[in-house]
Amino acid sequence: MSLTAPPRPPAVRRRPPDKPQRHWLYRFDVKGTPYLLIAPFFLLFAVFGVFPLVFNAIVALRNWRLDDPDANGWSGFDNFSRLFTDEDFWNALFNTFGIFLLSTVPQLLLALMIANLLNRRLRATTWWRVGVLLPYVTPVAASTLVFAVFFTRDGGMANWVLSLFGIGTDNPINWRADKWSSWIAIAMMVNWKWIGYNALLYLSAMQSIPKDVYEAAAVDGAGPWRQLWRITVPMIQPVVVFTVVLSTIGGLQLFNEPMLFDENPAAASGGSAHQYQTIAQLIYKVGWKDLNLGYAAAMSWALFLIILVVAGLNALATNRLSGGGRK
Amino acid sequence: MRTPIARAPQDTRGTWKTYLALVAVLAVSAFPLYWMFVVATSTDAAVNSIPPTVTPGDQLFVNLHEVFSMQNVYFTASLINSVIVAGVVTATTLFFCSLAGFAFAKLRFPARNALMFVVILTLTVPTQLGVVALYILMGKLGWNGTLLAVIAPFMVSAFGVFYMRQFVAHAVPDELIESARLDGALTLRVYWSVVVPAIRPALAVLGLLTFVATWNEFQWPLITLNGTEYPTSMVALSDLASGNYVIYRRVLAGALAATVPLIVLLLIGGRQIVRGIMEGAVKS
Numbered sequence: 001m002s003l004t005a006p007p008r009p010p011a012v013r014r015r016p017p018d019k020p021q022r023h024w025l026y027r028f029d030v031k032g033t034p035y036l037l038i039a040p041f042f043l044l045f046a047v048f049g050v051f052p053l054v055f056n057a058i059v060a061l062r063n064w065r066l067d068d069p070d071a072n073g074w075s076g077f078d079n080f081s082r083l084f085t086d087e088d089f090w091n092a093l094f095n096t097f098g099i100f101l102l103s104t105v106p107q108l109l110l111a112l113m114i115a116n117l118l119n120r121r122l123r124a125t126t127w128w129r130v131g132v133l134l135p136y137v138t139p140v141a142a143s144t145l146v147f148a149v150f151f152t153r154d155g156g157m158a159n160w161v162l163s164l165f166g167i168g169t170d171n172p173i174n175w176r177a178d179k180w181s182s183w184i185a186i187a188m189m190v191n192w193k194w195i196g197y198n199a200l201l202y203l204s205a206m207q208s209i210p211k212d213v214y215e216a217a218a219v220d221g222a223g224p225w226r227q228l229w230r231i232t233v234p235m236i237q238p239v240v241v242f243t244v245v246l247s248t249i250g251g252l253q254l255f256n257e258p259m260l261f262d263e264n265p266a267a268a269s270g271g272s273a274h275q276y277q278t279i280a281q282l283i284y285k286v287g288w289k290d291l292n293l294g295y296a297a298a299m300s301w302a303l304f305l306i307i308l309v310v311a312g313l314n315a316l317a318t319n320r321l322s323g324g325g326r327k
Numbered sequence: 328m329r330t331p332i333a334r335a336p337q338d339t340r341g342t343w344k345t346y347l348a349l350v351a352v353l354a355v356s357a358f359p360l361y362w363m364f365v366v367a368t369s370t371d372a373a374v375n376s377i378p379p380t381v382t383p384g385d386q387l388f389v390n391l392h393e394v395f396s397m398q399n400v401y402f403t404a405s406l407i408n409s410v411i412v413a414g415v416v417t418a419t420t421l422f423f424c425s426l427a428g429f430a431f432a433k434l435r436f437p438a439r440n441a442l443m444f445v446v447i448l449t450l451t452v453p454t455q456l457g458v459v460a461l462y463i464l465m466g467k468l469g470w471n472g473t474l475l476a477v478i479a480p481f482m483v484s485a486f487g488v489f490y491m492r493q494f495v496a497h498a499v500p501d502e503l504i505e506s507a508r509l510d511g512a513l514t515l516r517v518y519w520s521v522v523v524p525a526i527r528p529a530l531a532v533l534g535l536l537t538f539v540a541t542w543n544e545f546q547w548p549l550i551t552l553n554g555t556e557y558p559t560s561m562v563a564l565s566d567l568a569s570g571n572y573v574i575y576r577r578v579l580a581g582a583l584a585a586t587v588p589l590i591v592l593l594l595i596g597g598r599q600i601v602r603g604i605m606e607g608a609v610k611s
Contacts, residue, residue: 037430052457120341130597142582204605211335
């Protein structure tokens with residue numbers, strides 16, 4: 001066979017680009033390009049998202065100190081077993097759950113109320129929705145600093161308002177000093193930030209409820225309040241579960257608010273006696289103040305497992321409570 | 328006697344009570360921002376007075392000047408850094424996520440559905456918990472303390488891919504893609520001349536959400552950028568609030584400077600941001 005003649009193009013060309021290399025190009029375009037288009041996402045997510053999570057497990061099993069790089073080596077489950085006797089860890093876990101409860105429950109209930117208000121025929125519809133998003137776009141660092149001023153003991157707005165009702169006039173509340181007061185203050189910041197966002201999620205679901213569902217119920221004479229709890233909430237149940245899971249994942253990783261509520265954020269101590277130190281904050285302190293990355297990694301994994309369990313349990317419970325049982 | 332409501336709530340006109348309640352909600356939403364402005368424009372005496380001063384003062388520029396000229400806080404640089412970081416992250420997110428969204432919505436290839444399932448799965452991964460290892464990784468790359476360290480981990484988002492896929496599937500007719508192909512256009516060409524023009528609204532939505540989220544990112548920038556000369560504005564804010572003697576009017580003047588850009592964005596693109604959040608909810 002002769003090597004000289006490459007396959008000749010047909011004598012009559014329909015399209016000019018039908019050269020051999022174009023064939024190759026078209027074949028690649030069909031077979032290869034799709035993967036090329038999705039590759040950046042998977043590569044970047046693998047390197048900066050998945051790999052750190054997995055590598056974290058390895059770091060957790062080693063001695064890994066920033067101040068003493070030579071002391072590294074396998075340490076087995078030392079970092080994990082240390083968690084069980086670490087009072088700071090249990091204290092932070094307790095704080096995290098306390099603040100989580102104080103923030104999630106009111107947050108989602110109020111979001112439901114506000115969504116119900118927005119789910120009417122209103123003038124300037126869009127502007128009300130944009131308005132409730134003000135806290136969402138406000139940087140959490142900035143708003144927390146406002147609340148830090150708001151909750152100062154002497155001359156703070158919160159104590160002044162309370163004093164109008166005769167509360168704490170002689171002995172103003174030192175918001176940062178106790179667990180209960182600092183938790184309430186921090187929970188208020190979290191609630192303020194996320195109520196509007198969750199309200200829009202609920203609103204979106206409410207507006208996709210078929211109208212005849214309400215019309216059928218109206219015949220039975222359900223008032224607006226009963227309508228909300230008997231019809232609306234069960235109908236938007238998937239989104240309710242979604243927000244519960246979302247705020248579980250977010251709430252258990254709470255970092256910014258307790259961090260900047262502190263009079264000296266750089267210490268990451270969560271108050272003079274760690275009264276509002278959360279797990280995420282403790283991870284930061286152990287890793288970058290105590291310079292013990294191995295232990296911080298173990299703590300991250302513990303938190304990961306806790307989030308997994310709690311999010312799962314919450315999803316189940318919400319499913320039940322918000323009317324999923326009826327199927 | 329109560330008349331039964333024969334209408335769905337969304338068809339019921341809001342009463343004066345509805346508006347009153349909404350005004351209260353709005354007041355609570357806006358109050359911390361207003362308070363930020365009041366303190367940022369006041370003197371120390373006004374900030375510490377009892378009862379608190381509730382009207383703005385005239386010291387805004389004095390306070391801002393103090394913030395911007397403070398040693399070791401690098402506030403001016405931090406605002407520029409935040410613009411760079413949020414801008415680059417937004418651009419790459421839009422580009423990579425729309426490419427992937429287009430592929431998942433309109434192209435056929437083996438393992439497409441399995442891969443899309445992986446994307447949805449990654450939506451639930453709390454990547455924040457990998458910060459320790461991420462810090463070590465960035466150390467190996469030599470990126471800790473540079474803007475690269477806060478850009479690279481946020482360059483794509485699973486939500487972005489998901490959102491783009493949904494939008495492309497609805498907004499780009501198959502016939503349009505077919506006819507472009509018959510003209511000999513390669514896939515990338517189709518992306519650029521057919522898909523991108525059709526998904527501009529979705530790009531605006533995702534862009535705004537990404538910019539806001541990146542600007543507000545605090546934990547990871549604090550870990551990798553703290554103590555360097557290249558903080559983002561959130562890190563600079565925490566520096567401003569740290570130390571033995573914190574001056575509130577100064578701290579909140581800084582907070583105001585770091586917040587105003589986002590409020591402006593909300594005023595311009597509020598409709599898109601609302602849409603993005605509400606559409607995300609239905610599709611999740």
